[in-house]
Amino acid sequence: MATEAAADDATDASETYEALLDRVRRWNTVGSAAGVLGWDQQVMMPEGGTPARSKELSTLSSIRHDMITDEATGELLAELDDADLTDERAAVVREVRREYERADAVPVELVEEISETGSAALQAWEEAKAEDDFEAFAPHLEKHVELKREYAEQIDPDRDPYEVLFEEYEPCLSIDRAEAILEELRETLVPMIDAIRDSDADLAVDTFEGTFPEEEQEELAREALELVGYDFDRGRLDVSSHPFTAGNQFDCRVTTRFDESDPLGAIGSTVHEYGHAQYNLGLPQEEWGTPLGESRDLSVHESQSRLWENHVGRSRAFWELFLPRFKERFPETDEATVEDAYEAFNQVYEDNLIRVEADELTYHLHIIVRFEIERDLVRGDLAVEDVPEVWNDKYEEYLGVRPDTDAEGCLQDIHWSHGNFGYFPTYSLGSVMAAQLFAAADGEIDDLGAKIAEGDFDDLQEWLGENVHQHGSRYETNELVERATGEELSADAFTDYVEEKYGELYGI
Known part of the structure; x- marks a missing residue:
């Protein structure tokens, strides 16, 4: 009798689980449709479409919210509270x-x-950035801050609102741990950058100066994507004001942008977005619409893009492979050597103001500026009207440069126009994770550098697929990293990597 009762309980739990999963798939399908509309708004929608698109996205958002919060969802979860579930099903229930x-x-x-x-x-941000008019964007930012404070208060009125918002993007690592990692990066990078700027190293930073037509850069970016293995049958390349990736394992699209004076920047951002897309495209297709078919979180997502951008795209091995293709598009660089390309792509800038154009080291100081400002905005310690001045002061303090305009200052990023407070720390967390993952992959894959130089990315893609992509959200962040690398997430691999790499480049 006991055996029969247990079997009946297992059957009931299985039926309840499947009923819950059906609901999850439906609301994630609505979210996926909203994602396509969001991509279209940033890439192809005519400028006059904003009023209707606002209503469309708002309606889909509310429909999805209603589906998630429906009484039936809570009842199904309650029924599964004490159910004997497999590890995978337990992970799905945890995430739902x-x-x-x-x-x-x-x-x-x-x-x-x-x-x-x-x-x-x-739309207001895009216009304000084009016109260098922060005051035009300020009311929208003020509104977002107010709404997101209210949002955080609804979730937990007794906690730091910024901590609550941070969990939207990184639910598995505490804000204290994130701040500790950022602090370790600051303590490592500030003196390193000072030493680099005081060094007598003569890098080939002028190799790629000139004018490089956008049309040719776009063709080169497409060629770079083909080279690393982007599946154009399930994706596309477009141009947007801020590079981004959107989609799932069946349809994942990347965008980039071009500056005719900076062809390396376009290659970097394109390879970066490829890392995001490859993660999405590598998620289990049979689990689409469920947590097992969704990426873990933004820190892990950023680890994939930063791994491809920095550990592959900035490597000597990659430029052994890619430089001949670059020269073919731009014959004026015919005299450039692999070492020239490597040095130019890895120089540490004296006066860079733009995060997405920053070098690999100062990038994290850009992140710290944004993190501190958005944290203080949400906590009520900074007024929106004071953002430009505080931004400029922090740039001068941390990076030794001061923006002349708000367009190259506090209006440069798209994130706050979406109300994405808490997003920025995941960039640095992802860079730290990327170094740890790449070091583990390099230790397990024979002659990885030689394979990259030959254009053979199969082993690296397979390693990432097995250790990261295939798991979706089954494991929480630290467990995922520990399973892949044998160590808990830390900044050690990153600091070792940059000290070795830039120590050699700059003789410090």
Whole structure:
């Protein structure tokens, strides 16, 4: 009898689980449709489409919210509280419960208002950036700050609102751990950058000076994507004001941007976005719409893009492979050597103001500026009207440069137009994780550098697929990293990597 009862309980739990999974797939399908509309808004939508698109995205957002927070979702989760589930099913329930509990705490009217505010703010940001007019964007930023404070308060009124928002992007690592890693990066990088700027190293930084037509750069970017293995049958390359990736394992699209004076920047951003896309395209197709078919979080996502951009795209091995193709597009660089390309792509800038154009080291100081400002905005320690001055002061203090305009200062990033407070720390967390993952892959793959130089990326893609992509959100962040590398997430591999690499480049 006991055996029969246990079997009946298992059957009931299985049926309940499948009913829950059906609901999850449906609301994620709605979210996926909203994602396509969001991509279109940034890439192809005519400028006049914003009023309708705001309503479309707001409606889809509220529909999805209603589906998540429906009473039936809570009932199904409650029925599974004490169920004997497989590890994979338990992970799915864990992720769904986290999403449900956060969504259930927030009124649908607030969700709609946040979505609608984001659509209007995106257009306002694009216009404000083009016109160098922060005051035109400020009311939208103020509105986002107010709404996101309210959002955080609805979820947990007794906690730091910024901590609550950070969990939207990195739910598995504490804000204290994130701040500790950022602090370690600052302590390592600031003196290193000072030493580099005081060094007498004569890098070939002028090798790629000149004018490089956008059309040719776009063809070269497409060639770079083909070279590293981007599946154009499930993706596409477009241009946007801020490079981004959007999609899933069946359809994942990348965008980049071009500066006719900086062809290396376009290659870097394109390879970066490829890393994001490769992660999405490598998720299990049979698990689409469920947590097992979704990426872990933004720190892990950023680890994939930074791994491809920095550990592959900035390597000597990659330029052994790619430089002949570059020269073919731009014959004026025919005299450049692999070492010239490597040095030019890895120089540490004296006066860079733009995060997405930053070198590998100063990049993290750009992140720290944004992190500190958005944290203080959300906590109420900084007024929106004071953002430009505080931004400029921090740039002068941390990077030794001061923006002349807000377009190259506090208006340069798209994130705040979406209300994405808490997003920026994941960039540095991802860079740290990328170094740890690449070091592990390099230790397991024979002659990885030689394979990259030959254009053979199969082993690296397979390693990342087995250790990261195939798991979706089954494991929480630190467990995923520990399973892949044998060590808990730390900044050690990153600091070792930059000290060795830049020590050799600059003789420090």
